[in-house]
Amino acid sequence: MRNRATVVASAKKIPRGGTLILASQSETGAGIAFIGVTKSYGRRVVVDSVSFICPPGSITGFLGPNGAGKSTTLRIAAGLSRADAGEVLFAGRRRRDLENPGRCIGFVLDPTALHPGRSVQETLKLSGLLLELPAAHIDEVLVLTGLVAVRRKRVAALSLGMRQRLVLGLAILAKPQFLVMDEPTNGLDADGAVWVRNFLTHFASEGGTVLLSSHLLRDVQAVADHIVMIDRGRIVAAGGVAEFSTGVGTRVAAAEPWRLAEVCSKQQWPFRRDGDTFLVEAPPEEIGLACLEHRVALIHLSNVTESALEEKFLALTSGEFASRNNSLESTA
Amino acid sequence: MSRRISFALLTWVEIRKLLDTRSSLAILAVLTAVAAALVVGFALFSQSNGTAVTFAGLAGSIGLFTALAMPLIGILGMTSDIAHRTTHVYYPLLGGRSGQFWAKVTAAAAVALALQLFVLLLLAAVAAAAMGNAAAPEVFRDAAGTTARGVVSCLLSTMFGVALAAAIRRTALAIVAVILVTLVGNGLILTLLPDASGYFSTLTAGAALVGGPEAPSALEVITSLAIWYALPLAIGWWITENGEA
Numbered sequence: 001m002r003n004r005a006t007v008v009a010s011a012k013k014i015p016r017g018g019t020l021i022l023a024s025q026s027e028t029g030a031g032i033a034f035i036g037v038t039k040s041y042g043r044r045v046v047v048d049s050v051s052f053i054c055p056p057g058s059i060t061g062f063l064g065p066n067g068a069g070k071s072t073t074l075r076i077a078a079g080l081s082r083a084d085a086g087e088v089l090f091a092g093r094r095r096r097d098l099e100n101p102g103r104c105i106g107f108v109l110d111p112t113a114l115h116p117g118r119s120v121q122e123t124l125k126l127s128g129l130l131l132e133l134p135a136a137h138i139d140e141v142l143v144l145t146g147l148v149a150v151r152r153k154r155v156a157a158l159s160l161g162m163r164q165r166l167v168l169g170l171a172i173l174a175k176p177q178f179l180v181m182d183e184p185t186n187g188l189d190a191d192g193a194v195w196v197r198n199f200l201t202h203f204a205s206e207g208g209t210v211l212l213s214s215h216l217l218r219d220v221q222a223v224a225d226h227i228v229m230i231d232r233g234r235i236v237a238a239g240g241v242a243e244f245s246t247g248v249g250t251r252v253a254a255a256e257p258w259r260l261a262e263v264c265s266k267q268q269w270p271f272r273r274d275g276d277t278f279l280v281e282a283p284p285e286e287i288g289l290a291c292l293e294h295r296v297a298l299i300h301l302s303n304v305t306e307s308a309l310e311e312k313f314l315a316l317t318s319g320e321f322a323s324r325n326n327s328l329e330s331t332a
Numbered sequence: 333m334s335r336r337i338s339f340a341l342l343t344w345v346e347i348r349k350l351l352d353t354r355s356s357l358a359i360l361a362v363l364t365a366v367a368a369a370l371v372v373g374f375a376l377f378s379q380s381n382g383t384a385v386t387f388a389g390l391a392g393s394i395g396l397f398t399a400l401a402m403p404l405i406g407i408l409g410m411t412s413d414i415a416h417r418t419t420h421v422y423y424p425l426l427g428g429r430s431g432q433f434w435a436k437v438t439a440a441a442a443v444a445l446a447l448q449l450f451v452l453l454l455l456a457a458v459a460a461a462a463m464g465n466a467a468a469p470e471v472f473r474d475a476a477g478t479t480a481r482g483v484v485s486c487l488l489s490t491m492f493g494v495a496l497a498a499a500i501r502r503t504a505l506a507i508v509a510v511i512l513v514t515l516v517g518n519g520l521i522l523t524l525l526p527d528a529s530g531y532f533s534t535l536t537a538g539a540a541l542v543g544g545p546e547a548p549s550a551l552e553v554i555t556s557l558a559i560w561y562a563l564p565l566a567i568g569w570w571i572t573e574n575g576e577a
Contacts, residue, residue, distance in 0.1 A: 078424040080577040095427075099336050102425030113420035115412070117353035123421075126352075130337060130345050130425055154354075241396060 029266070030056040030091055031209045032077070032178055037086035039072055039233075046072045049086070054226070055209045059204050062213040063223030063313055068212045069108075069233040074182050078107045090178055102131045108181040111163040120147050120166055123155060124173060131174050138173070144199075146192075147168040160187035168196065169312070172203075177201060179210045185219055185245035197223050201295040217313055229313060249281040253300035254291070263287075263294050277306065288313030339438075346439030350409050359408065360447065362389050362555050363401045367451045370394050375462045385462035388478045390455045395485070399538075402444045402486050403510040409440030409522050410497035410568070411506060420577040433498075433572045437565075440494050441487055448486035481541045495561045498568020506548055507571025513560075531555040 040046040049067045054060035063069035064070045069301040070097040075081040077088045079095055084236050087094060095101045100158055114123060130144045142148045145165040150158065158166065164187045171179060179200070180188055185193040198221050200210050220227065227244055261277060264271040267290055269282040277300060284303050291298050350356055374393035378385045413419045413436075426432055456475075463471050496513075497506040515535055522529045530536050530552035539546070540553045548556075 025548070075577075077418075079419060079426075080423055094426075098427065101427055102337075105424065107424045109424075110417070110420050111418035115353065115356050115416045115418050122352050126345055126349065127421065127425065129348070130341065130422070132337075201368070 008098040031058075032060075032180070032211055033087075033089040033092075034073065034077070035087045036091065037073060037076055037088060038075060038082050038117070039069075039081060039083050046233050047076070048084070050152065050230065050233070050235055052228045052235060052238055054209050056209045057204055057207045058225040059200055059210040059212055060226045060228060061220035062211055062228050062230065063217065063220060064230035066215070066328070067098075068230045070230055071182055073095075073230070074107075074109065074180055074211070074213055077180050078109060090239060100131065102127070102174050102176075103174045105178040106174065106176040108164075108167050108171045108179070108184045110182070111167045111187060112159060114155045114163060114166065117154055119154055119157070121151040123166060125172055129325065133174055137175070141169040141173050144172070146195075147195050161189055161192055165192065166186050172199075172252050173280070177208060179208060179265075182213045183215065184212065185214065185216060193219065218222050249279060249304065250287055251300065251302050251304045252275050252280050252287055252291075252298060253277040254283075255297040255299055259296045261289065263290050263296055265295075337426065339429070339431055339435060343433035343438045343442070345436045346432070347442055348408065349412065350405070350439055350443050356408065359404070360443075363404070363447060363449065364399070367394055367397055367447075368454055370397055371451070371454055373456050375458050379462060385459055386473065387455055387459040388473065390459055391452070391478045391482055393456075394451060398448065398482070398485055398489050399514055400489075400511065402448070402489035403496070403514075404507065405444045406440040406490045406493030406495075407497040407503060407510065409436050409443070410494055411503040412503060413502050414501050418577075423577050425570070429572050430569065432568055435489075436489070437494050437498075441490050444486055444490035444493045445483065447480060452482055475537050484541055485538055491561055491565075492534060495568065496563040498572070499564035501568070501571065530558065534560045 005196065032048050035042060037050040040047070049070070049259075050073055052060075059243050062070055062073070072081060075094070077084045077156075079101075090098065090105055095105065097106055103178055118126075121142070126301060127133075128135070128138050142151055145168055147162065147165055147169060155163065155166070164184070167200060168184060171181070185196050188196065197219065200212065204210055204225070212220060212224060221241065221244075224241050227237070227239060227241055251274070252260060255271075257276075257278070261271070263279065264280055264282075267282065267286075269280050269287075271278050271280040284301050288298070288301055340461075347530045351360070354466070357554060370393055371390055375385050386570060413422060423429060456472075459471050493510055496509050497503070500509060517530075518533050518535055521532045525532060530539075530548040533539075536548045536552050536556035538543065540548050553558065
């Protein structure tokens with residue numbers, strides 16, 4: 001069964017220098033655990049004591065702005081970069097201690113990191129040979145990823161979307177227990193993106209563990225059970241996706257904003273101004289009815305639950321961007 | 333629980349990676365064609381000059397080819413994954429990087445050896461065809477020794493390319509380095525350090541194979557092998573183990 005109830009950590013902003021409390025040791029045993037992972041390039045700390053758990057049977061979304069340290073964290077998990085401190089554990093074991101890591105963990109990292117002169121089939125076959133997989137796995141993956149028609153084509157002749165499918169195919173070739181994916185829907189058409197989402201949901205429902213890094217917040221929100229947000233190398237928030245999606249309310253815009261504020265006050269609905277709109281902690285139906293009653297003309301009314309993650313994401317990182325821009329300006 | 337990937341399997345995959353693209357096959361085809369042209373050309377030239385065509389003589393005609401072509405196989409084997417960043421695909425599959433590094437070294441040696449054996453067979457065929465009235469023992473005098481020297485010389489040349497490519501990690505730079513060191517560097521060393529050139533020349537180990545009164549000392553051979561083979565290979569291995577992929 002899919003483990004939706006498990007929460008990695010409380011969904012509050014982690015203070016600078018703070019430590020993310022891991023939920024329980026039993027969870028680290030079967031899932032993916034990042035424990036105090038730190039990486040610096042020169043004096044620049046790119047990943048700073050990153051700790052979180054991806055529970056088994058679930059999808060953990062890994063979010064952060066560009067340069068936040070997401071890809072470096074995943075590179076460390078894949079063994080492409082070496083952490084200065086900390087560990088990444090898969091079912092309680094370091095990747096390099098696994099007998100055959102490629103059979104347990106699938107990585108989707110970079111669709112451009114493929115030999116352009118090699119055919120699609122040969123690319124899959126080489127990994128299959130290394131992992132001693134039956135040939136049937138390759139045919140299965142070719143069908144699953146929709147690459148049958150281009151199996152004999154060279155990688156150089158493939159579009160970015162097709163390359164992304166091939167990288168996905170490589171990741172799932174050995175039917176692994178863990179999937180670590182960096183922007184897996186990048187370059188995919190709508191059908192491809194939906195296929196990835198459905199595949200990941202099915203994979204997790206079968207007990208697999210997924211770490212999904214993406215800047216496409218809606219993609220993450222559509223499938224993730226847990227969210228981990230990173231900025232400037234530090235975890236800034238983490239929690240179950242429900243914690244990011246509830247209690248936000250409704251976005252409302254009125255022709256006469258002060259009258260809308262009066263209605264909210266009368267109804268004792270907490271609200272705050274956000275640009276030209278209000279964020280009101282009440283269901284849209286009730287707001288609509290109350291405004292109709294008070295003859296307040298609304299020009300916008302929407303449930304913001306769907307974009308709550310995005311708002312939280314922007315709220316958590318906007319300050320960082322601002323301070324970063326300020327420091328850049330002062331340097332200039 | 334699945335077992336570790338064996339070294340034999342890693343080597344087999346690396347051999348396959350050296351041969352599974354159109355460009356790599358084209359390079360091998362060109363090298364084979366060049367070797368064949370050199371051998372046949374030398375045989376025809378010898379015949380036109382009335383010189384006897386022998387197996388050992390033909391083997392000598394492809395010395396420069398071996399010195400320049402075999403390192404190319406080593407370079408391609410060592411730098412292909414780095415050039416195309418396919419390390420991102422293969423490193424995550426493996427527990428460590430050392431096994432794959434040495435598998436690449438072995439695979440390059442195996443492919444180069446296969447090419448060299450093919451060329452030696454070609455030499456034998458051309459020598460037999462050009463034999464005419466000459467006695468077979470004359471034409472194939474010291475064939476076993478010539479073959480053994482050819483094989484060792486091929487391995488030395490391949491490993492020279494492997495070692496430089498392992499340390500330099502850039503295909504084009506490694507090719508330029510091999511050509512410059514082989515054709516220019518050795519000449520410079522001989523000119524600037526006439527008495528100590530045996531220690532620093534890349535040709536010292538090859539010269540030891542020929543033997544004779546001019547053969548280098550064991551210390552010269554060891555020093556040369558350490559400078560041009562062991563050291564760059566060790567640097568390459570260290571970078572592979574500890575560097576960013």
